[in-house]
Amino acid sequence: MSDSAVAVRSYDVFAPEAQADPIPVLHRIRAESPVSHLPQLDAYLLTRHADIVAALKDRRLSPANMTQGLDAFTRDQQDELLPLRESIHLWMGHTVEADHVRFQQLLKRYFTPATVNGLRPRIRELTTELLDAAADRGGMDVVTDLAYPLPANVIAEMLGMPTSEREQLQTWSRDLLAIFQLADFERLRQAQRSVLEMEDYVRGLVRQRRTDPRDDLISMFVDAEREGLVTEHEIVANCVLLLFAGHETTAGLIANGLALLLQHPDELTRLRTDPDLTPAAVEEVLRCDGPASSIVRESTAPVEVGGLELPAGTRVYLAIAAGNRDPEVFPDPDRFDITRRPNRHTAFGLGAFYCLGAALARTETDECFRALLPRFPDLRPAYDELDRTPVPPLGHRLRSLRVEF
Numbered sequence: 286m287s288d289s290a291v292a293v294r295s296y297d298v299f300a301p302e303a304q305a306d307p308i309p310v311l312h313r314i315r316a317e318s319p320v321s322h323l324p325q326l327d328a329y330l331l332t333r334h335a336d337i338v339a340a341l342k343d344r345r346l347s348p349a350n351m352t353q354g355l356d357a358f359t360r361d362q363q364d365e366l367l368p369l370r371e372s373i374h375l376w377m378g379h380t381v382e383a384d385h386v387r388f389q390q391l392l393k394r395y396f397t398p399a400t401v402n403g404l405r406p407r408i409r410e411l412t413t414e415l416l417d418a419a420a421d422r423g424g425m426d427v428v429t430d431l432a433y434p435l436p437a438n439v440i441a442e443m444l445g446m447p448t449s450e451r452e453q454l455q456t457w458s459r460d461l462l463a464i465f466q467l468a469d470f471e472r473l474r475q476a477q478r479s480v481l482e483m484e485d486y487v488r489g490l491v492r493q494r495r496t497d498p499r500d501d502l503i504s505m506f507v508d509a510e511r512e513g514l515v516t517e518h519e520i521v522a523n524c525v526l527l528l529f530a531g532h533e534t535t536a537g538l539i540a541n542g543l544a545l546l547l548q549h550p551d552e553l554t555r556l557r558t559d560p561d562l563t564p565a566a567v568e569e570v571l572r573c574d575g576p577a578s579s580i581v582r583e584s585t586a587p588v589e590v591g592g593l594e595l596p597a598g599t600r601v602y603l604a605i606a607a608g609n610r611d612p613e614v615f616p617d618p619d620r621f622d623i624t625r626r627p628n629r630h631t632a633f634g635l636g637a638f639y640c641l642g643a644a645l646a647r648t649e650t651d652e653c654f655r656a657l658l659p660r661f662p663d664l665r666p667a668y669d670e671l672d673r674t675p676v677p678p679l680g681h682r683l684r685s686l687r688v689e690f
């Protein structure tokens with residue numbers, strides 16, 4: 286380590302208090318040691334908004350290779366997880382720069398705000414179908430009845446996956462979560478089984494589209510394959526990534542958003558009274574409880590972060606959940622204010638790896654709130670406490686969110 290003068294304290298982000306409620310712990314860490322050390326992860330942690338923004342813009346900090354999580358296992362275990370490792374290596378953010386740019390160029394026109402806006406009517410229809418199904422029951426679990434199926438249906442339709450297969454997609458995606466968490470060997474083995482099943486399934490769709498092209502993302506990939514721009518294995522691996530990324534996080538945004546609105550009845554009333562506030566409300570949910578709580582980077586060269594010199598090969602966790610509540614940038618940061626402006630959060634990252642699906646996630650959540658709130662004027666929680674589960678190291682996820690109407 287360097288002889289830099291910045292005082293760096295160490296923290297246990299796996300301590301029960303941090304797992305139960307990371308935000309107060311992150312506030313304390315930011316105040317005491319904005320650049321800190323996480324001994325269990327052999328990594329540094331950034332909690333100040335300015336340091337996180339600088340790190341996201343710094344190309345010497347590259348997306349940490351997710352397969353590093355696999356390195357801790359025994360040689361035999363690693364051999365068993367080799368197919369998973371090979372697949373992850375083809376995911377767009379984890380390739381070399383030229384391949385990353387090639388994929389961004391192929392995909393970006395499907396994910397611009399304008400293209401996504403064209404999907405609004407269909408997103409509205411899918412939302413209405415889900416609300417119709419729940420309406421007669423007088424209540425629902427927002428997580429399983431709305432937040433998961435809506436984005437799953439949307440991304441599945443974009444890729445051209447038939448409706449009958451979508452329940453299976455959700456099971457696969459749940460298993461894939463292990464790759465993004467600090468999971469044990471058994472969960473990773475299950476994740477690998479699901480990745481391979483998903484790949485087989487997508488490979489079948491790719492082969493169909495070669496002879497019977499349609500107006501969907503896989504057909505676009507097949508065209509690009511014909512032009513020599515992409516290989517079959519790359520298509521298959523990145524469709525798996527999109528199917529997963531396309532709904533797991535957005536489901537979290539919808540569920541966390543409704544939980545926050547139910548926790549803040551005054552803000553809920555404001556939103557009901559003025560639905561034009563919906564886009565700003567979605568931004569405030571992203572800031573206060575965005576589904577991605579941290580982004581991991583690794584230095585490819587010596588680099589300074591938050592005044593500390595780090596050698597090449599150092600892992601850095603950017604705690605976006607902490608940066609998005611930094612009082613230096615967001616006045617009264619723990620206040621949920623659906624009219625907050627400006628609201629320059631980093632819930633979707635920033636710079637070269639900025640979330641490809643940001644416009645899609647925003648639109649889906651926007652449509653969901655706009656349909657749900659007027660439909661159920663008496664929407665109320667049917668729980669005493671939120672049913673949350675930790676997503677180590679610094680995140681959490683709602684397992685259920687029961688409401689009545």
Ligand code: HEM
Pocket residue numbers: 348377378379389440526527530531532534535538575576577580581631632633634635637638639640641642643645646
């Ligand atoms: C609320 C929902 C979402 C959140 C909070 C979110 C969050 C993020 C974040 C923080 C990153 C940056 C990762 C990094 O810098 O290393 C990212 C990248 C990415 N996201 Fe999302 N995401 C969401 C929805 C989606 C959706 C709907 C899709 C696809 C349909 C998607 C696809 C991607 C892809 C492909 C990347 C990699 C981009 C690249 O490497 O250039 N995400 N997302």
